[in-house]
Amino acid sequence: MLQLDPYKGSSRKLVIAIDIGTTYSGAAYCVLDPGEIPQVLSVTRFPGQEGENKSRDVKIPSVLYYDQQGRPRAVGAEATLQDTEDEAYTQEWDRVRWFKLHLRPPSILPGATLPPIGVNKSIVEILADYLAYVFRCVKDFISETNPTGRQILDTDTPIDFVLSHPNGWSGPQQSNMRRAAILAKLVPDDDEGTARLQFVTEGEASLQFCIATGLGNDVMQKDRYVTIVDCGGGTIDLSTYRVLDSQPIAVEESVIPKCLIQGSTMVDHRAEELLKSKLRLSRFSTPGDLQVMMSYFETTTKPTFKNISSTSYVRFGGQSDTDERVNIRRGVLSLSGLEMASLFRPSIDAIKSAIDSQLSGINAHLTTILLVGGFATSPFLRTELQEHLNKKGLRMFTPEGQTSKAVVEGALWFYLDNRVRARVVRHTYGSECATRYDPSLPGHFIRKHRTYTGVDGDSRLPCCFAILTQKGTSVTEETGFGISCITRRLFGNLNTTVSVDVIAYRGNKTNPEWTDEEPEMFHTLCTIKAAPALSSWEKHSGPNGPYWSKRIDVILLLGLTEMKAHLSWLENGVRRISPASIIYGEEQ
Template identity: 40%
Template sequence: MAHVKQVASTTQKPYSGLSRSLVIAIDVGTTFSGVSYSILEPGEIPKIYGVTRFPGQEHVAGNSKIPSVIYYDKDGTIMATGAEADSSFITAQAEDDGWIKAELFKLRLRPRTMQLNMNGMRLSPLPRGKSPVQVFGDYLGYLYNCTRSFISDTHANGIALWNSVEQDIQFVLSHPNGWEGPQQTRMRKAAVYGRLVPDTDAGRARIRFVTEGEASLHACVINGLANDVLSNPSKHGFLIADAGGGTLDISSYAIKGTAPLVIEEIAPPDCIFAGSVFVSRRAREFLEEKLKYSKYGSADSLDHITRKFDETTKRLFRDRNELQFIPFGSPLDKDAAVGIRNGQLRLTGNEVANLFEPSVDAAVNAIKAQIEGSKGMIRSVFLVGGYAASPWLFSQLQERLAPHHITVNRPDAQTSKAVADGAVGFYCDHYVSARMSKFMYGVEFLRELDPKDPDHIARKEKLCELPSGPKLLPDAFDCILARSVKVKESTVFTRKYCTELTNLSMLSVFEVEIWCYRGGNVVPKWINRGDDAFSTLCVVQADLSLLNGSAEPKAGKNGKKYWTIVFSVEIHFGLTEFKARIKWMDNVSFKNVKPF
């Protein structure tokens, strides 16, 4: 029987559901992934377990991390996944048979607005006919099957247990702080593709989302890592820095109550591409230049030496004043001209420090920005995630943040699976009651022409006239929620609008576009459709044809009939997943549609 790790916490609440349920949290990381779960029994405090056995990793007791890698053959058939794909046997077979290795595929889901600096290196191509969503789905499906096997094998009556909950398993998928609605939609499609849930409204509703920053916060609470903060709740805030393979996710919080525990976000969360994989990419580029005139400069040798750098030097590096070595070969491997002796490549401490520098510098700047965003409330930083294990990252953050009177702590527990554990905690306990808006959100409206305003005159070629007569300018921005506003989960933003229609058939496909503005704190007057600062957050659609019977026609300026339709746009911003809907009046009773 495999070792099953569980975590429990005095802050956790008993499960309030009426029947047994299972929640599975899947943390697909850029380089490594993990799964945690909880069997929820009515009235009992949930225990969180980690999946600690995966195929190809049986020899490593209690390992809860699995490489985010899939091998496909040329036709797109899966040949090996996870730990199995990392074995020397599979690597050799892949080379012989021309298999395609899909790795770092999570980065392909990133928002268009998040620039990815790969130092000139490209993400390797995906197999023919496979989209990023399908690769993500294949990987989710693999982790789901591993979880089913693990639960069936390790729990008493495991198969019967699984069969009793299988049709209603709740899933929590974690994602970087910078991922938004479109990325959540793609992840939900991936979950359907990977057969976690059926392609129905009820099936898709079983997929929930949490940011990696918020999941890490819950892990800190569950593991008692934030006890010093919890035991002395003051007006001081704290910051969770989740340093992973691809992203550094930064979230800032303050405790607003302890019985029950209530936590609020105190600055808009941040997400930057400053994970450990970029240290490795810079190392590969550096080694390519250093060894280009050596027999060790071939692509295969460079891949091997970079891999050894990842496994040893990168993890252990702690002092820029000491010589560093990458052990990669046998005593017969030597090339004095490039510093290779006894199968080891010698580097100076400064050379290795320089490989870390861009990600360390970006992390420090992002944390400083959060401190400013929280108006100086932050006093401590908790560093979690796989990259948190780097002594150099930890010591540099301590050193560079000390002048700002910030203490940096690194929890002793296994931080690499904090996100998966915390995602289960998020589902069960939901400690965060308010979040800060990251951007500005609003809708387009028609602004009345002011003939004395030069800004209006410059737009007059776009002028349109409503049937009732007023001359109006399109593309005006009506801000519903500004940036850096604290929004409670229960808060609903409602704005009332009216429109004039000359044809009632338009009611059946009525829609409102919700806009997101990322350009700062000043509310823009107009939507600039060519500007990257503006993007469509979602389109809310409704069938308002029920109003056909009650809408009263009016005579327009030119005698043409028109109808005035009054409706409200209702938006839930304080949740981890954005929701919006349209409400309208029909013979004085409110109707609404589901969020689209």
């Protein structure tokens, strides 16, 4: 177990972590009192769970019901109660689920068939409604169970938040999550709100949980590696770390993390398609029967499936409900072991391939795989992965304990005692710029037709790619990467705001030089804006009259869990640094 030092802050603070999952979500909190050792506590009770034994399950379904006016009428566990479902049917409410996956980058599972969003609201608005509900539940739980927390809630003490997200989410998705948090009134829409909200990947949060709870003590030895395979409802997140030191534990990310949308919901999706096909000529193919079958499949059939030699059962009806043609007897549908295995196979094969990829660039025999997450409780999944790794002579453990809460509690441990010292750059980043034309260079000469004359009279070529940093580079939180660019504007048209697009290259070249080669591999990630003082611009004379110029250094900090940026320039001989706005557009 990781032992925290007493909180060194000067005033009391409350920190809340929220993990919005594809199928289930959870929350945890920590009260920080000066001089006291912090405790990470899960929220273990939500509305709609009264009377149930929730000692092993501290999550609620990621489900909402909206009425015809677009107002949320039931959320979480309350949305799964029988009386809620009856009212939803009568009042024609719309059920929304799997909304988290609609936030994914287009590059992840393109063209995926997801449950449609039947309400006239954006995904950000839906996420905001859900976050607002979870926040209310957390406050109610703290007020009922923690006197200190109640005192904090009764005052205007600011609350810090940590939101987790899949490994494959980056700046654009974080921006949408921040907008949702602001709409949900978790934080204000200003610099203070930005400072009170942090993000962490699910893979890193799971690592922090394993370190903090002692689940990885035997493998956290210097120069060894640990691969976290977090199997959730929607995504499978893989992260690999090298242990820098074991006393105290410090690690560095050693491989680019992986994110697969092959979680347990994909098994459910394939099961629904199988049932529709299997029952298409049966009287039990009605939407109502299918809904009951899928509910039983998700809660009982899927999590208990062990091997292909056994038959699985889906209970949905009564003694008189029989159709021998499709293996339905007395209200129970039978599925063969091969049929069940076919539902898991694409997910399992994808996980195996991703594990192999994570291990390909390191010493695999110094690596231990830790399997966590709700989907990791599947005996069939564990057996298949264990057999795959046994053949390679590798070790895999599924740590005991409530690893289904690894992400949400790990997010708090990340806030309290981050043990990751360096991270790996996901893509090659740079910016498109114009360069002075040089006909002696082959790359320039073949683009002669694209030259233009700048305001300074020089011939220039567009579409040159200036690299900030390359994919796979290991960076610390303090590491900054910069490029210099010169902005030129005709006299009289001076707008002091400088904008620089940060572009991510996703191809296979080590040093891409031109954006007109493999144009589909260059994606504008964000725009960085700042406004140097008017007095810092320099006036020049050009063939078309006077013009202004300004040399700007764009500095990116990529070693954090959220990208930061600032601009730097000389002003009257003094180096100035300005925090820059990062504006994310829709990822292409």
